[in-house]
Amino acid sequence: MSKKTTVKAGRKSAAKKPAKAAAKTAVKTSKKASAKADNFGGLSEDLLLRIHDLMVKSRVLEERLIKIYKAGEAYFWIGGPGEEAFGVPLGLLARKGQGPAYDWFHLHYRCTPTMVALGMNMVDSIRLIMNRATDPSTGGRNFANHYCFPQWNVAPVTSPIEVQYPLACGTAHVQKRFGKKALSIVTGGDAGTAEGDFASALILASRKGQELPVLITVQNNKFGISTPFEGQHGETHIADRAKAFNIRARVINGNDPVETYLALQEEMEYIRKTGNPSFIEAHVSRLYGHSSADGANKKAHLVDPVFTFENRLIDAGILSEKAAKKIWEIYEAEGVAAQEQARTEPVPTPESVWENVYVDSENADWRKF
Amino acid sequence: MASVAQAIRMALHYGETNLGVKDIFGQDVGAPLGGVFTATQGLKTAWNSPLDERGIIGMAMGIAMGGDKCVAEIQFADYIFNTIDLLKIAGNTLWCTNGQVQLPMVVMTPVGAGIFGSVYHSHSFDAWASRLPGWKIVMPSNPLDAYGLMLAAIKDPNPVLYLKSKALMRHKGDELIPGEPADEKELKAMIDKPVQNAEGWKPRWPDLEEYIVPIGKGKITHAGEHITVVTYSRMVHLCDEVALKLAGEGISVEVIDLRSIYPYDWQMIKSSIEKTGRVLFVNEDTEVTNFGEHLAYRATQELFYQLMARPRVLAGKNLPGIGLHPNLEKNSVPQLNDIETAIREVVAEVP
Numbered sequence: 001m002s003k004k005t006t007v008k009a010g011r012k013s014a015a016k017k018p019a020k021a022a023a024k025t026a027v028k029t030s031k032k033a034s035a036k037a038d039n040f041g042g043l044s045e046d047l048l049l050r051i052h053d054l055m056v057k058s059r060v061l062e063e064r065l066i067k068i069y070k071a072g073e074a075y076f077w078i079g080g081p082g083e084e085a086f087g088v089p090l091g092l093l094a095r096k097g098q099g100p101a102y103d104w105f106h107l108h109y110r111c112t113p114t115m116v117a118l119g120m121n122m123v124d125s126i127r128l129i130m131n132r133a134t135d136p137s138t139g140g141r142n143f144a145n146h147y148c149f150p151q152w153n154v155a156p157v158t159s160p161i162e163v164q165y166p167l168a169c170g171t172a173h174v175q176k177r178f179g180k181k182a183l184s185i186v187t188g189g190d191a192g193t194a195e196g197d198f199a200s201a202l203i204l205a206s207r208k209g210q211e212l213p214v215l216i217t218v219q220n221n222k223f224g225i226s227t228p229f230e231g232q233h234g235e236t237h238i239a240d241r242a243k244a245f246n247i248r249a250r251v252i253n254g255n256d257p258v259e260t261y262l263a264l265q266e267e268m269e270y271i272r273k274t275g276n277p278s279f280i281e282a283h284v285s286r287l288y289g290h291s292s293a294d295g296a297n298k299k300a301h302l303v304d305p306v307f308t309f310e311n312r313l314i315d316a317g318i319l320s321e322k323a324a325k326k327i328w329e330i331y332e333a334e335g336v337a338a339q340e341q342a343r344t345e346p347v348p349t350p351e352s353v354w355e356n357v358y359v360d361s362e363n364a365d366w367r368k369f
Numbered sequence: 370m371a372s373v374a375q376a377i378r379m380a381l382h383y384g385e386t387n388l389g390v391k392d393i394f395g396q397d398v399g400a401p402l403g404g405v406f407t408a409t410q411g412l413k414t415a416w417n418s419p420l421d422e423r424g425i426i427g428m429a430m431g432i433a434m435g436g437d438k439c440v441a442e443i444q445f446a447d448y449i450f451n452t453i454d455l456l457k458i459a460g461n462t463l464w465c466t467n468g469q470v471q472l473p474m475v476v477m478t479p480v481g482a483g484i485f486g487s488v489y490h491s492h493s494f495d496a497w498a499s500r501l502p503g504w505k506i507v508m509p510s511n512p513l514d515a516y517g518l519m520l521a522a523i524k525d526p527n528p529v530l531y532l533k534s535k536a537l538m539r540h541k542g543d544e545l546i547p548g549e550p551a552d553e554k555e556l557k558a559m560i561d562k563p564v565q566n567a568e569g570w571k572p573r574w575p576d577l578e579e580y581i582v583p584i585g586k587g588k589i590t591h592a593g594e595h596i597t598v599v600t601y602s603r604m605v606h607l608c609d610e611v612a613l614k615l616a617g618e619g620i621s622v623e624v625i626d627l628r629s630i631y632p633y634d635w636q637m638i639k640s641s642i643e644k645t646g647r648v649l650f651v652n653e654d655t656e657v658t659n660f661g662e663h664l665a666y667r668a669t670q671e672l673f674y675q676l677m678a679r680p681r682v683l684a685g686k687n688l689p690g691i692g693l694h695p696n697l698e699k700n701s702v703p704q705l706n707d708i709e710t711a712i713r714e715v716v717a718e719v720p
Binding site: 099100104106135137138139141142146148150155156158160163165166167168169170171172173174175177184196197200201203204207355356357358359360361363366369 | 391392418419421423424426427428429430431432433434435436437454455458462463464465466467468469470471502503505526527585631632633634635636667
């Protein structure tokens with residue numbers, strides 16, 4: 001594991017630099033702005049810049065993960081570049097913490113933007129894809145983007161798609177009983193809605209008198225691995241299926257972080273207020289394909305939500321091109337440093353296979369009964 | 370004496386009253402039915418789920434992940450098969466998260482033949498369950514164990530599969546559950562919902578006490594010297610009956626009720642085989658591939674030079690299902706004469 005990365009940077013400073021640093025630079029620049037034709041739904045400049053900063057960070061991280069895979073330093077990549085405009089607002093709007101008083105996340109493997117918005121360090125995602133023993137999510141046991149952060153109520157991501165949906169109803173059930181108006185958030189892809197677990201969640205969340213505080217979302221990128229939406233769906237909108245269960249539902253442009261932020265904010269407030277479920281179908285771009293299995297190469301013809309938003313901010317005078325460039329550079333350096341750091345860290349030992357089969361590592365090996 | 374169904378009901382009551390169980394749920398688990406075998410009648414936290422096995426298991430995983438303790442039921446094990454990958458995920462969650470996320474949940478489901486339940490109400494699940502690492506699996510054979518294993522399952526920090534024999538639901542043991550009234554009519558009047566005029570009925574629960582059967586600990590139900598018979602659940606009673614019969618002929622059979630499929634009580638099996646030199650594994654799951662085969666393999670590997678005869682597995686025939694007619698069912702899963710014949714053959718074998 002000694003392959004060179006393309007950008008050199010100080011390991012120590014980049015790996016530990018908080019996301020806010022770049023945004024701070026940009027905010028300062030924005031004070032010089034004058035023309036703001038776009039009102040951005042009334043969101044503050046600070047928030048807009050924060051969203052942009054995190055979107056860039058997430059994109060740089062995902063592209064770093066792809067580079068790590070393509071350099072042969074990881075076995076597999078799967079992720080969500082193209083979903084930053086949806087995932088970042090989702091992470092920012094949630095009530096972050098551990099336990100039933102806080103929101104739960106039942107994410108799928110395209111949710112790096114949400115994790116970045118919650119505060120995940122780049123190095124922790126890189127440790128995961130590089131199977132390090134220091135990987136906080138799985139200890140080197142699972143694929144890229146299979147995050148697990150109990151301290152933020154982030155449930156373990158699973159490889160089987162859509163199983164997370166009824167689990168979200170379970171945590172929502174606990175939250176409702178706890179009575180602190182926390183909610184459970186579940187994300188998934190459009191193709192996965194063919195699985196029965198999706199229907200299970202719609203039913204469990206909407207039973208009359210037993211409605212659950214769960215935000216059910218689908219990130220519709222129009223593809224299931226290689227099969228287009230039209231080859232898998234008869235319904236016009238996936239959200240229409242939620243309406244059949246009397247679940248409030250809407251379709252949004254998930255490539256627009258402002259529209260997404262406002263829609264998520266409204267639906268999350270509705271859920272907290274009523275205890276009822278809500279459904280959002282977000283249309284997003286799948287910029288690098290499904291996974292390393294189909295090449296993970298950029299699809300240039302698709303809308304790029306990060307650059308689209310960045311250009312909007314620049315056009316509005318909220319962000320300068322120079323400040324934007326700086327943000328990309330800072331995160332690129334952080335990614336490189338994180339990769340270099342992860343390279344130096346230990347990998348799981350062979351004998352560790354027996355750890356955590358059961359609580360307190362008891363009874364794992366039948367030969368020792 | 371309580372039946373197995375009553376014992377489970379009392380254990381669940383103890384669980385929701387003393388051990389923090391907040392949800393007991395599944396198809397028809399709540400009022401008005403209280404379970405197709407009445408094992409959840411009158412429980413304050415019991416509720417009816419949609420008719421959706423995957424939804425039930427997913428919901429249970431979410432509840433456990435959220436920090437609450439639940440007992441979920443799949444109405445018959447015959448219908449648990451479409452939840453296999455969820456069971457797999459529940460079993461691997463602790464491992465995949467490197468110890469971060471525990472799923473302390475109990476899933477109970479009735480298993481096995483013996484009620485003439487035909488193709489889809491006679492499945493066994495023990496061999497399938499044994500291939501779900503991360504789960505503990507228990508199979509009680511009598512009311513006291515049913516009570517003690519349920520309390521152990523509820524207290525366990527791991528997911529536990531509680532496989533209850535359909536044929537044993539009305540079975541009554543010969544030992545009282547701590548706190549159970551000695552008069553079974555009195556118990557019935559206290560906790561069984563009346564068949565008629567049940568509106569407004571509420572159970573009067575006996576003053577139950579904590580009683581734990583440790584998961585992984587077997588029990589010798591019939592001591593013997595000539596052969597070890599390792600079994601569990603419904604087959605314990607058949608094996609005990611054969612052991613009693615053969616004792617009259619001077620054939621001394623030691624019967625072990627394993628009680629737990631995983632972890633299992635190897636030390637008890639090993640000690641017994643070292644004493645008798647012969648072993649027969651009996652259960653009603655299909656013979657290819659059977660949990661008894663694992664035990665026979667281990668016996669061969671570790672005790673080969675102490676064995677006086679080949680270890681043998683007597684199990685259900687490898688058929689697609691169990692036919693409804695008694696001739697079909699009885700020729701599909703081990704019967705008294707099959708067990709007796711197998712024991713005689715192993716005992717007669719000479720090195």
